[in-house]
Amino acid sequence: MNPDKNKNPVLELKDIKKSFGDNHVLNGFNMALYEGENLVIMGKSGSGKSVMVKCIVGLIQPDSGSITIRDRDIITMGQTELDFLRTEIGFLFQGSALYDSMTVRENLEFPLRRHKDKVENFKGTEESVKEALKSVGLLDSIDLMPSELSGGMQRRVALARALILKPKIIMYDEPTTGLDPITSNEIIQLMRNVQKEYNTSSLIITHDVDCARVISNRIILLVDGINYAEGTFEELSNSSDPQTRAFFKN
Amino acid sequence: MAKSITLLDRTRTFFSEIGDMSFFASRFFRELFSRPFEWKELLRQCYNMGNRSLFLVVVTGFILGLVFTLQSRPTLSQFGAESWMPSMVSLSIVREIGPVIIALICAGRIGSGIGAELGSMRVTEQIDAMEVSGTNPFKYLVVTRILAVTLMLPLLVILGDTVALLGSAMVENLKGGVSYTLYFNQVFDSLKFSDVFPATIKTFFFGFAIGLVGTYKGYNCAKGTVGVGEASNSAVVYASMLVFIVDFIAVFVTDIFFEI
Numbered sequence: 220m221n222p223d224k225n226k227n228p229v230l231e232l233k234d235i236k237k238s239f240g241d242n243h244v245l246n247g248f249n250m251a252l253y254e255g256e257n258l259v260i261m262g263k264s265g266s267g268k269s270v271m272v273k274c275i276v277g278l279i280q281p282d283s284g285s286i287t288i289r290d291r292d293i294i295t296m297g298q299t300e301l302d303f304l305r306t307e308i309g310f311l312f313q314g315s316a317l318y319d320s321m322t323v324r325e326n327l328e329f330p331l332r333r334h335k336d337k338v339e340n341f342k343g344t345e346e347s348v349k350e351a352l353k354s355v356g357l358l359d360s361i362d363l364m365p366s367e368l369s370g371g372m373q374r375r376v377a378l379a380r381a382l383i384l385k386p387k388i389i390m391y392d393e394p395t396t397g398l399d400p401i402t403s404n405e406i407i408q409l410m411r412n413v414q415k416e417y418n419t420s421s422l423i424i425t426h427d428v429d430c431a432r433v434i435s436n437r438i439i440l441l442v443d444g445i446n447y448a449e450g451t452f453e454e455l456s457n458s459s460d461p462q463t464r465a466f467f468k469n
Numbered sequence: 470m471a472k473s474i475t476l477l478d479r480t481r482t483f484f485s486e487i488g489d490m491s492f493f494a495s496r497f498f499r500e501l502f503s504r505p506f507e508w509k510e511l512l513r514q515c516y517n518m519g520n521r522s523l524f525l526v527v528v529t530g531f532i533l534g535l536v537f538t539l540q541s542r543p544t545l546s547q548f549g550a551e552s553w554m555p556s557m558v559s560l561s562i563v564r565e566i567g568p569v570i571i572a573l574i575c576a577g578r579i580g581s582g583i584g585a586e587l588g589s590m591r592v593t594e595q596i597d598a599m600e601v602s603g604t605n606p607f608k609y610l611v612v613t614r615i616l617a618v619t620l621m622l623p624l625l626v627i628l629g630d631t632v633a634l635l636g637s638a639m640v641e642n643l644k645g646g647v648s649y650t651l652y653f654n655q656v657f658d659s660l661k662f663s664d665v666f667p668a669t670i671k672t673f674f675f676g677f678a679i680g681l682v683g684t685y686k687g688y689n690c691a692k693g694t695v696g697v698g699e700a701s702n703s704a705v706v707y708a709s710m711l712v713f714i715v716d717f718i719a720v721f722v723t724d725i726f727f728e729i
């Protein structure tokens with residue numbers, strides 16, 4: 220599905236700068252995510268991809284620049300408004316970040332308990348939990364603890380938790396890192412299914428070339444804190460610039 | 470020169486940490502009175518902290534009373550003052566030894582537990598996940614835990630003191646033939662409001678100190694497993710130190726109001 224760039228972007232970053240002491244991580248990064256689009260951000264380890272995505276959800280405050288989600292500036296937003304907006308964003312953490320003292324069911328119920336009034340066509344907590352688990356193929360694991368699940372299963376449950384509030388935007392932070400190739404492919408297919416089923420816009424942070432190839436509508440290369448190159452997978456992988464091509468060598 | 474720089478750095482870090490902890494405490498009071506209230510999590514934490522420390526407090530209290538009486542007996546016997554044993558033991562335990570020892574035990578048991586749990590949640594991004602899902606993690610994790618220790622510690626101390634007096638009564642009964650009724654009659658005769666009230670009030674502050682340090686260390690844990698270990702370890706060290714400082718202040722304040 221190709222994004223309609225004539226529409227307003229659902230998420231837009233303008234001139235984002237972020238430093239940690241003398242370490243300048245983001246030096247004026249710009250990007251726009253359009254409705255229904257799968258935008259992949261690629262970059263070397265430590266290039267600031269995770270910092271950028273954490274700036275978007277308000278976990279890290281950028282030094283300067285603006286971040287707008289559906290025309291609302293999140294940097295100037297109050298805490299209550301930000302918490303409300305966060306219910307429209309699903310976030311899949313690199314390490315899944317499941318609450319390890321809770322069962323799979325409780326992990327999924329946790330965001331629902333507070334925000335079920337914001338879910339469109341809410342069918343009840345039990346029904347919503349089962350529906351989200353079914354969409355990731357893990358309905359049988361509903362009463363297991365996270366420690367009883369494999370890495371791939373944990374990633375799926377984390378995805379189900381990210382989906383439970385029916386977000387408009389989903390952010391994936393290294394969704395296939397640490398998984399074997401078969402499980403990685405399963406997660407990538409699951410991400411595609413989720414996008415079709417829930418009609419979400421996705422921002423995917425990865426350095427997995429296969430993941431980028433299969434899922435991306437557009438790719439931005441993040442180098443030295445700026446968007447170094449932008450285009451489709453084919454355009455960038457056949458680029459005349461050796462540094463751009465280097466990202467796509469397996 | 471290098472030594473003085475290290476000392477200067479350490480002093481700066483120490484005061485900066487005190488400042489951060491004060492800010493953390495002020496945030497606790499701000500969030501404590503703002504909605505939504507996490508009642509369910511508060512009750513769960515109260516149950517966890519109270520229930521899981523019960524055995525340790527009972528055993529410690531019993532041994533404390535038993536050993537204290539056994540050790541004091543020969544000295545009192547030399548002066549023919551064994552009959553003073555119930556009042557001496559009860560005053561010592563209720564006023565000072567009971568609260569401090571139980572608080573130290575809980576600083577180890579509860580303080581390190583909170584530090585390790587929140588530290589591990591920080592390292593594995595569970596706290597970030599909570600925040601991203603639109604839940605205030607400070608309110609859910611920190612406020613409930615500090616409040617739970619503050620409320621549970623006085624109950625644990627009362628239980629510990631009671632068991633310690635039972636241990637002491639047992640020794641007196643076995644060694645001196647003093648009946649349990651006579652022992653506890655003497656205990657209640659010697660204990661006054663000015664002994665019990667300040668001692669109970671200070672345990673709320675002990676609980677607050679343990680909860681504050683444990684949550685502060687865990688919530689601000691550095692990355693990695695080393696960070697979790699450090700959070701847990703320093704939570705115990707700082708909480709124990711704070712218990713003594715609070716006790717020191719409490720004794721002075723008690724002296725002003727009740728002239729001990």
